[in-house]
Amino acid sequence: MLSKYTGCLLGGAVGDALGAPAEFLFLPDILHRFGPGGVIDFIEFSDGLGRITDDTQMTLFTAEGILKAGNKLLTGFPEDYLPEMYTSYLRWLHTQSGFIPQQLMEKPDLTGGLMELKELFRRRAPGNTCLSALQSGKMGTIDHSINDSKGCGGVMRVAPVGLIEGLSPEMAFRVAAEAAAITHSHPSGYLPAGALAALLAFIRKGFPLEEAITRTMTLLGNWKDHGEVLNALAKAVSMASSMIGTPSFSLTEKLGGGWTGEEALAISVYCALCFPDDFEKAVILSVNHSGDSDSTGAITGNILGFLLGEEAIPSRWLEKLEIREQIRRMAEGLFIL
Numbered sequence: 001m002l003s004k005y006t007g008c009l010l011g012g013a014v015g016d017a018l019g020a021p022a023e024f025l026f027l028p029d030i031l032h033r034f035g036p037g038g039v040i041d042f043i044e045f046s047d048g049l050g051r052i053t054d055d056t057q058m059t060l061f062t063a064e065g066i067l068k069a070g071n072k073l074l075t076g077f078p079e080d081y082l083p084e085m086y087t088s089y090l091r092w093l094h095t096q097s098g099f100i101p102q103q104l105m106e107k108p109d110l111t112g113g114l115m116e117l118k119e120l121f122r123r124r125a126p127g128n129t130c131l132s133a134l135q136s137g138k139m140g141t142i143d144h145s146i147n148d149s150k151g152c153g154g155v156m157r158v159a160p161v162g163l164i165e166g167l168s169p170e171m172a173f174r175v176a177a178e179a180a181a182i183t184h185s186h187p188s189g190y191l192p193a194g195a196l197a198a199l200l201a202f203i204r205k206g207f208p209l210e211e212a213i214t215r216t217m218t219l220l221g222n223w224k225d226h227g228e229v230l231n232a233l234a235k236a237v238s239m240a241s242s243m244i245g246t247p248s249f250s251l252t253e254k255l256g257g258g259w260t261g262e263e264a265l266a267i268s269v270y271c272a273l274c275f276p277d278d279f280e281k282a283v284i285l286s287v288n289h290s291g292d293s294d295s296t297g298a299i300t301g302n303i304l305g306f307l308l309g310e311e312a313i314p315s316r317w318l319e320k321l322e323i324r325e326q327i328r329r330m331a332e333g334l335f336i337l
């Protein structure tokens with residue numbers, strides 16, 4: 001089981017780093033630049049190292065918020081755990097902008113833990129909504145909207161919520177949706193986050209991938225304004241079931257670019273369903289499209305890394321992954337929580 005926890009966070013980081021050079025490129029440009037097989041190895045900055053981006057950085061801050069909140073996560077009341085999550089994201093904001101939020105000035109919250117990792121201070125295309133929402137000084141919640149964003153910055157950071165042992169899939173859905181709603185107020189910004197955490201929680205409980213997805217879609221159907229997210233997932237499931245063995249980069253594009261929450265989750269679910277036993281093939285499929293390749297790579301890597309465990313991640317990627325020991329330690333912390 002520990003290998004599944006480390007696999008989830010390391011898998012997400014590997015997918016993030018692999019997809020980073022392809023973010024903002026159209027598929028024909030990706031194939032022209034990296035060859036007909038697309039991106040298959042780390043190439044960013046030409047040094048061959050796996051450089052993580054904001055997706056992994058924020059995922060680590062989610063994990064840190066979870067570890068600080070501890071038992072408060074189990075009460076079912078967002079007001080118990082959201083302040084810790086919010087503080088953690090404000091710490092991330094500080095790493096990216098130097099901005100010192102009022103809330104952090106009153107407490108010694110600018111040092112220790114993740115703040116000691118210089119790699120987390122590197123700016124790797126941080127999402128505008130995440131930056132502006134956190135800079136606003138207002139904390140969003142599902143009931144208190146602060147913008148109308150449905151970017152994928154909510155879903156790409158919440159995988160650790162699905163790993164909390166004391167949370168049922170229903171509770172994991174709620175916690176992750178609230179964590180995403182801190183910055184993303186549109187339902188298609190926060191519901192995909194809830195769905196990803198619930199999906200991981202169902203996998204944690206031993207359900208096979210397909211059944212975990214079906215059960216997640218049932219949970220999603222109970223939420224207000226779920227239509228866009230549910231439709232995107234249904235399309236992903238139906239495309240994957242008719243494309244077993246023959247997925248292609250251009251098919252992935254039929255699910256959109258992954259810039260929005262529901263598209264990023266749908267692309268990731270599609271890629272995971274196409275190759276449920278093959279981390280490498282699924283993640284390569286997830287990053288080679290005309291869109292937010294690092295986020296779809298990160299989410300696909302979270303799902304398959306959790307399903308298959310760390311040993312399923314190719315060692316040529318793990319060996320070159322930035323801050324892999326720190327990522328592994330964070331996963332171990334979630335495991336013993």
Ligand SMILES: [Mg+2]
Pocket residue numbers: 053054055124125294295
């Ligand atoms: Mg990114």
